[in-house]
Amino acid sequence: MLRLKKMSQRQSIYGWLLLSPAMILLTTFAFYPSMATFWSSLFSRGTRRKPSKFIGTDNYTDLFADPTFWKVLTNNLIYAGATIPISIVIALSMALWANSKIPARSFIRTAYFTPTVLPMIAAANLWLFFYTPGFGVLDQIGSLFGLPSVNWLGQPETALFSIIVVTIWKEAGFFMIFYLAALQTIPEDLKEAADIEGTSRWYYTRRIVLPLLMPTTLFILVNALINSVKLIDHLFILTKGGPNDASKLLLYYIWEMAFAFFDAPHAAATTILVLAALGIIAGIKFTILDKRTHYQ
């Protein structure tokens, strides 16, 4: 009995020792910074004359009173609302195609997946070519049809849309991979049974394949939600959030406040709001989605 207790004590020590590097790093770069961000969001911005002092939720009230914040939030919602469904639908079609018996299948797969391995910065450089007014590819194609030159990135109506297109281009191929994997786990006999019954391909896809892909779709959805916060690198090259904040997204806004305007308290308050949103996504994932998949 005593020996058993000693053994489990020793096991405990080993366990914590093995976890310690991870826990130290996670505390230093995730847990502590989250707390510190919350804490500093409650203080005013210190200047040489006025040292920073505790102001409660004033930073948050400032944000809610600031039309730029609402503009950026709306932009990000549009960004999420457009990139997520469109890239999921494109990813699904890509996967269905790349999984069917069509000519040039390996070329098609490679083509779909390639943008995934490029840095967002490089992707933005490639797309500059398409968007530049006057001699950009889109304008040249437009001029063939007699359309006027459009400054895609330079006018508020099209800037966010142009950013969205690049994001979809970048992430659809990545999501395709997950669908492709799921498709390959669907047993062949289901298709055979459907063929014997004489069901149409469309019916088979809609009633059998799509329901079976549901867990994958949910997995992709969570990833896409996170991406809609994270994927902002191309803003640095293409629009810098402009013109007039028309294409500014939350994470870029945080970066700009903290590192261009040196307004750390408001950046912290915005960060806390983003973390709260991510927390809600996490909550949904761990409660609803994990009922379907179990990690054991």
Add this chain to the structure above:
Amino acid sequence: MKFFLRNIEALGAILLAIIWVSPLLYAFWAAFHNTSDAVNFNIYGEWTLDNFKIAWDGAPWLRYFLNTFMLVTVILIGQFFVTTLAGFAFAQIKFPGRDFVFILVLMQLFILPEVLIVENYAMVSRLGLFDTILGVGMPYMASAFGIFLMRQAFKGVPYELHEAARVEGCGWFGILWRVYVPLARPTYIAYALVSVSTHWNNFLWPLIVTNTPDTRPLTVGLSIFGAPENGVDISIISAATMMSIAPLLIVFLIFQRQFVQAFLRTGIK
């Protein structure tokens, strides 16, 4: 006509594929032509390496390549070390508090390092790691995702092997090193591919933490080189872009199957 209809899907698939690679192909083509040929779609324009020469001389690319290479190496080594130990603890050692800590780790999946840039920047400066490659890499080493992945891999190792090694006189470390690590090799390879390609392409955090060409990775170097303020023309930007994506892209095209498998293995639990 019937044949055409039957193949309309194949046509759609191929068309989409062409649209999908066209930005890349176009930039590739433009990188080898002078600007006026490139913007005028002069297909008969002469091929030239001038853009590459100008781009290469315009920035310390070799240094950037080296920095990126060191960065991904440092991160990968750190990740392997940290996630192996933690993954093993979570998978095979029972002790009080383990499940609570595991939930903490899972939470980090959603606290993106990218979102915490302000405080992480303060932290890295406090540690004296500002403008160092270690400073860029450190926040990514204890990747919750990696810990989770390793835990799953180690859980799949038959316990009989663990027992057998213990009977042979192996300690914890010996068992981990001789039994678990070799058996989890495919997971390590997959994780390495995903990690390297993620950090090769990472931008925002390195932009914040680096300040000199001595530490700047390729992505940050490329963004500075191509900034409109520098007035570099578009063919030269293309050449620089091609240069900086070439290593990863070539590796990807050669090991395509492994890459795709890697993303799959790490994505689907």
